[in-house]
Amino acid sequence: MTVYEIDVDTLLVQVKDLLEHGDPKSAAILLEGLRPADQAGVFDDLNPEEQDAILPKLNPEDSADILEELEEEDAVVVADRLRADKLATIMDHMEPDEAADLLGDIEPEKASRVLDAMLDATEVEPLLKHQDQTAGGLMTSASIVLKAGMSVKTAISYLRKLTPEDEDIYYLFVTDRADKLVGVVNLRSLVTQPATAKISDIMNTDVLSVQADADQEEAAKLMKRYDLLALPVVDNNQRLLGVITYDDSFDIMEDEATEDIYRLAGIPEETPSDLPLGEAVKKRLPWLVVNLFMALISASVLSLFESTISQMAALAAFFPIVAGVSGSAGTQTLTVTVRSIALGEIEPKNAIKVIANQFLLSLVNGIAVGLIIALIAVVWKQSLMLGMIAGIATLVNIISTAFTGVVIPLAIQKFKSDPALASPIIVTALTDALGYLVYLGLASALLAWLI
Template identity: 35%
Template sequence: MQSFEIDKTDITKIKEALLQDDNALKSLLSEYHASEIAILFENLNAEEKVRIINLLSIEMASDVLSEMDEESDPATLLYNLEPEKRAEIVEDLNYDDATDILSQLDEEDQSEILDDLNIEDASSIRNLLKYADDTAGGLMNTQFIKVELGMTKKNAIDEIIRQSEEIEEFYTVFVVDEFNTFKGIISLKDIIKAKVNTPIVDLVKPDAVYVYSNTDQEEVAKLIAQYNITSIPVLDEDNKLLGRVTFDDVIDVLEEENTEDILKISGVSEDEELSGNWIEAVKSRLPWLIVNLATAFLAAFVVRYYESTIEQLSIISAYMVVIAGMGGNAATQALAVTVRRISLFDLTDKQAYKTVLKEFSVGLINGAVIGLIVLGFALYFDGNPMLGIVIFLAMTGNMVIAGITGSGIPLLLKRIGIDPAIASSIIISTFTDVFGFLLLLGLASKLLL
């Protein structure tokens, strides 16, 4: 199969097949990978989705459900299926995927589904549901391959083959002692290459990276990315092996964290669902807008304070717009670069100081260049050199303030342990509005009236 994207033709085809009998629909579905059906589902209604799930094999159905985005609500789809079908699908799911899906339902609905499962699966999933969503425990899968330190290669291979019946894919074998204490990892490659009687203790890499069940998911993602590993073991407080987080979970975490960063930096509540409806969007954004209104009033107060200046020199209000706009832009630029840098690297204090210094210089140069252009404009259109000088000074000053606040405020927030992305472009541009107006109108009232 070549790289494949779901396009309009596919949606049309499936819609047509949905009008026909089950056999026609089934034969069309067999052409798609589970992750493709999950994408197609975004265009179908609840009834259509249930019909398709019922036509798929249990294995395929569980794959489709695990591939559906949280936004497409696989939990409701699952809940809408016949109890027997539902139980079979959940039993076929990896525990971590089952937990992810069930955690979107309320406790009563969760119990209704879990009560139909075999005891082992039900208790494993119930156990996983206890961990917080955004921790290693919440991400981990409790199905993995482990061998004991005392085995030889031959026993270990038999053990791996036995355990792998239950497990879809694995790349690393975990090693524990007889008390299930984590002792290290072995790569499949090393096991294959070893001679038949090699003791596992000679093959194990004891310095493997691991995390605890309460480790934050962002930290887990960073470690997997930093050490280039396919899975990371998750331990309890006594170093007993609980499960593993795999690289594919981490890709999802990274996308999620990046979405949160982009939303926060733009003054949207981080938990707004991207495909939520307008009511949810209003709930998520209105509180921020009201906060921003308070900050906008601050800038308005500065303007009111200089009302008589504006009355005598109404042309200044056009330049107010330019200076506030450009200051906001420059601050947004500095903020984006700084927030992204903080999120990818751990900056030392010296690096933080250098960053603010750099943004100061950038603001000074960019401000002077932009200020000169606007000065030229003021000379040409308004023929007033003093007005030009006031505008030049205000523009340069405001862009310097933009650089310092755009870089300094997120760094300061990080330093005191607050998420730096909260210093959204909206908050930052309040500073440039207030200072820009103070500079422009203050200088104008002194030098031009």
């Protein structure tokens, strides 16, 4: 990566320099020499005045590439500053799915003016009907569709007519007279078959597809499972509506992983580190408040045992150890469960087996950690009783996480919610409260028995 990053950084300085010296034309030529992802990288690092100076000098193809490669929210900001007719010209050079996404994000009144001014509006308009997050919302229009009745020769000359900007083609889908999807042809088999062969004879009829209203994650999983470069999207009558390409499925899998990472950390939605303050507060504060109220459960447990604590303040020294280690054990089990669910490795029907595995593991880990804690207590505080209490409490607590860390995410999954979202807070609160209850309950019972 380093080589390319250095190139891009050097180029950014040159482009800024040229713009400062009033030569946007040369700056544009420099930018046009880069690959789309790098063009967008440089463009994104320019300030708005610089962007507005260079954009009119770029040809529409490169402007379209940049808008496609920018983060969605950045592309909207740039699009908002462009006149509707200028934006329409650029969007005519964008992939239909990217154009549809952008149109859906800018203000509706302007979007309809842009659509009116576009030459390729007919390719984009049907895509606007589908909901975000569905297969239909993700697909692009299938620019190249063969007919079952075509000959190989006709198909090849049809391919020749395509303009060079068209998206790379991976598979050629075949429809019948009613536009129903009936097969797929590999480009290589088209090249290597006799010119007179009929498409219906050389096509593979075993072709996977998804309904337009299916969840986008379902489509992405299908593509991942079967290593598909493109997945056709159909309506209820099996009519071909469009195609989802592998780069989209790649993005979705990465987004889902990021979402899981964030949700496990108590952030319901992705929050880039440069999010404006107001939005970042809106995304992160609510969870802290929920967490606070969940911590009240543990606080109430502790409150119950205030007299025990005043009697033996040394008990408090082991709070972070008992609670901390059990919390970590809970996080481990929970994370393994949530990620295994996301990767399709465990399902509710295996729950008993998974719990049994985690129970054994927790038993071993709990005994090991409990013994160490007991030893520390005996050596440090010279108290066998404290050692026994802390050790047993830790053991019980770690074992309990084998249940909560598996059952809670599986139960949430069963109710069609995302286990990554709600599980951590519930498991943490339960582990914590139970930990204090067992630890202080044992202590208070022993103290009562001794006195």
